[in-house]
Amino acid sequence: MKVFFGAALAAVVTVCLPGPAAAQEAERAVLKALLSGDTRNVEVTEEFARAVPEAQLDGLLETLRAQIGPVEEIELEGGSGILRSATYQVPVKITLDPAGRIAGLRLGAPEPLVADLRAAVAGLAGLGAEVSWLVTREGEVLAAGGAAHPLAVGSAFKLGILSVLARDVRAGKTDWDRVLRLGESHRSLPSGRLQDFPDEAPVTLHTAALLMIAESDNTATDLLLDLLGRDTVAEELEIAPEALLSTREFFALKSDPAAAQAWLDAEPQDRPAIAAEAALMPPDPAAAAARSVPGIEWYLPLERLCALLVPMAELPMLQLNPGPAYGLGPAAYKGGSEPGVLNFTVALRDAEERPLCAALTVNDPGVIDEQAATGAFRALLRRALAQP
Structure with a gap:
């Protein structure tokens, strides 16, 4: 069991307590003790203790208390709910075993309590050196800042690949159950799992698309990009074909400073050959995980991502x-991140079934506080859903 401050969800053990009322009261009592710092009578399962040592749990809770202040209200139903202070609310999910010990605990990113959409927007600008945001409803712009300006968006560019693929399926040009064969040239770095599959492994279009979006599988991405063609996907993204890197090329250039500089200095028509040559060798994971290299990324405006x-x-x-939209209703989501780059793009519907899109991109040469960005974006989503 794990405690997370952010969008990831902890695995939990499903147990049965005497009844809903008794279970809810027990869960509330444990949460109150954790949030007050008085954990003398709080017990955890052995599995939870192995995954989250006591010192780690105490540190996480201390950080949370310092950020949000005293919790004034706990709303719970079936172990899930909201912790609310004077200035923040925090999604929570807790699971107790039959003995009342903590078996699972999930704490979401603290979300600032804001009065309206304007106040939510005001909390975005300070998230990084360059920040853009966009909220649309039925195509009408409700809030925007730099939404037409391309910034680095990481894996959110994969929406262009999915868009081309879905269009081809609708047109009858291909089928979701068509099988592709994995080749060495498609093998990229995680995130994902297909990089560990053997050569010539059969993968359906549906599986590749699902992995590309839900798990941001980079090998699945390159497999689909190879099938659909760089020119076609670049046109869908409304960028130049020579600016569209495969994920393997992206990691290879980041791994090799000389190749990266050569790519940046080259004329546009010469860039594909430089990227392809760099990608002949498997990328170095440690080097590829370093800070983002300005210019070597996928630069897209939020207007295009929502479209x-x-x-x-x-x-x-x-x-x-659902990414940062968890708990806010059915949502379509794709985001992207690497050091210095963060994007959230979400589509959902309000209470009147009107389609909404909300998107946020942060670029910064330093460290981006992803927890703060998640909380601020959730506040934006919530106020957008409530907008008359």
Whole structure:
């Protein structure tokens, strides 16, 4: 069992307590003790203790208390709910075993309590050196800042690949059950799992698309990009073909400073050959995980990301991982991140079933506080959903 401050979800053990009322009271009592710092009577299961040592749990809770202040209200139903202080609310999920010990605990990113959409927008600008945001409803812009300016968006560019693929399926040019064969040239670095599959492993289009979106599988991405063609995907993204890197090329250039500089200095028509040559060798994971290299990324405006996502929002692979929209209703999501780059792009519907898109991009040469960005973006989503 793990405690997370952010969008990831902890695995939990499902147990049965005497009844809903008794279970809820027990869960509330444990949460009150944790949040007060008085944990003398709080016990955890052995599995939870192995995953989250006591010192780690105490440190996480101390950080949370310092950030949000005293918790004034705990709303719970079935172990899930909200912790609310004077200035923040925090999604929470707790699971107790029959003996009342903590078996699972999930704490989401603290979300600032804001009065309206304008106040939510005000909390975005300080997230990084360059920040853009966009909220649309039925195509009408409700809030925007730099939404037409391309910034680095990481894996959010994969929406362009999915858009082309979904269009081809609708047109009858291909089928979701078509099988592709994994080749060495497709093998990229994680995130994902296909990089560990053997050569010539059969993968359906549906599986590749699902992994590309829900798990941001980079090898699945390059497999689909190879099938659909760089020119076609670049046109869908509204960028120049020579600016569209495969993920393997991206990691290879980041791994090799000389190749990266050569790519940046080259004329546009010469860049594909430089990237392809760099990608002949498997990328170095440690070097590829370093800070982002300005210019070597996928640069897209939020306007384009929302234009791609909204028409595809009903595709199941977009709804498996709601990202920062967890708990806010059915949502289609794709984001992206690497050191210095963060993007969230979400499509969902308000209470009147009006389609909304909300997106945020942060670029910064330093460290981006992803927890703060998640909380601020959730506040934006919540106020957008409530906008008359």
